[in-house]
Amino acid sequence: MDVEAFFSSGDGWAMPWVLDVELIESLRFGPPASRTDLEVAIALTRLLHGDFVSHGTDGKGRHLDDENVPVVIKAHRAVLERLALKPPTWPFRTFDGPRGFGTYWRDNDMQGSWQARRDCIEQILGPTRNALEDLQELEYERRFSKGPSGAFKNLIFAADGAKPQIVLRDAVNNDVEIVGHADTCLVFTDPLPPHGLTWRQMVAWWTNNHHLDADALYRRLYRSLDSPPEQLLMITYCARYAEEGGFDLPALIPQVYLHYDPYTRRSGKQSGALYRQRMDFLLLAPDRSRIVIEVDGVQHYGRPNPPDEQGRVTHTAAPRLYAEMVAEDRRLRLSGYEIYRFGGFELTAPGGERILTDFFTELLARHQKPAL
Structure with a gap:
């Protein structure tokens, strides 16, 4: 107030x-x-x-x-x-x-x-x-x-090539190891602050470990994105870094492969495999909220059909895919995470950038930590 x-x-x-x-x-x-x-x-x-x-x-x-x-x-x-x-x-x-x-x-x-x-x-x-x-x-x-209990231990993100292969090396200490394609992803190795992770802290980690500047970090994160709607979301949010106080905003972390409290499924052939092995974006807000942002393309709710005579690919609705997605959303919410979804269509339509700008303005206002 x-x-x-x-x-x-x-x-x-x-x-x-x-x-x-x-x-x-x-x-x-x-x-x-x-x-x-x-x-x-x-x-x-x-x-x-x-x-x-x-x-x-x-x-x-x-x-x-x-x-x-x-x-x-x-x-x-x-x-x-x-x-x-x-x-x-x-x-x-x-x-x-x-x-x-x-x-x-x-x-x-x-x-x-x-x-x-x-x-x-x-x-x-x-x-x-x-x-x-x-x-x-x-x-x-x-x-x-009321949110996720415990503390972040591992933050593996922004793979720009083959998917990293991750194993639990020490189940007692929750130590993980990337045994394949470690060179394609980033691993945040600094202690994660209790009141969120800012762009300033992310840049400091990057500079200390890679000896490159903030622009290089931004370009590296951008390369990990899969689609134009995801790219628009990152461009729109990260433009705020250039504003007054922008370096102290929560860092927008793309393509998070592993974070605290993974959710597993059990089936005959894939016991322990993650339904959702990667989040599109993660924000660690200053009020300690953990915010997941997803950009849904057609692959989230449909399966591709064989190309037609003109080479066009259509999709058929897949209720099972949608059900798996919303089931994981429920588990995340019940564990205290916030989840926001955008349809890729709404971001590529006219006004997509304005939708994102207004959304992030309200989101950041809601999750700021007021000062005395």
Whole structure:
């Protein structure tokens, strides 16, 4: 939740802001729709901290005034109490006046030190911010516990030739070994961070191990793609890497052959073989979600017929193929993965790039890790 949500008008930090007093008053009785008390408490803490620090230093960037800051403090206290957290003790309630911050710092020998005034606000709000951070981490852990358990051990991806042959070398330690076509794929060997895998981290791994730059990594990943719809998806997403903060976006990992928690099938001749041995794309998001993106061509739901007299190949619907695909989707979802599917047809039709752009904008907004 952004601080801007508490204001009814204003265009950026430099413009006049008008506090939505009615909204602030309502926070004493519960959070607004689609928000949680934790989100509200974090945003109110940020607002109070920023405004009092601004008033105690250069006086710029303040959003509140002496009339409405007590209203915010009351709402802040109520929200913290609902979270079972101890509200901060304020030795002042306004910026100026007899009970203001200015009087307080003059009475406590802080006249000549901006740092002393910052330290004062930190002593008041620091414990609250730390407690909220702890609650935030608990929320992430609780959410993560509903997803795939354990930790990633192996990430094998982006084969641009023959399919790698993988065996379980040590069942106790879950160590795998590529015994065939190891040169066609990439193996991420660095520890996988708990809060996702960014493009910056992927590039650092690539540079350290292959001594090539980010452009070379992108070209290598692109070569592993099978179809124009997959290529369009990667081009559309990876264009974001060039934007401000783009290197810290989740890395789009194509053609993942092996990741944590493989799903097996059992049949007379193929006991233990994977139905889905390769994911089209994988994102390890900063909120610890594991997101699978599939681009479905006709091979996902139909079998080819012999070419006709003109050499054209048609397909016949294969219910068994479709049933196997959706069965694997169910298993992944029940294990906590998110799965999104695109039909190859919709991406090759006019407007395919716009579909992808809008999708990734919403997806990344949903899975970002908010900062205090």
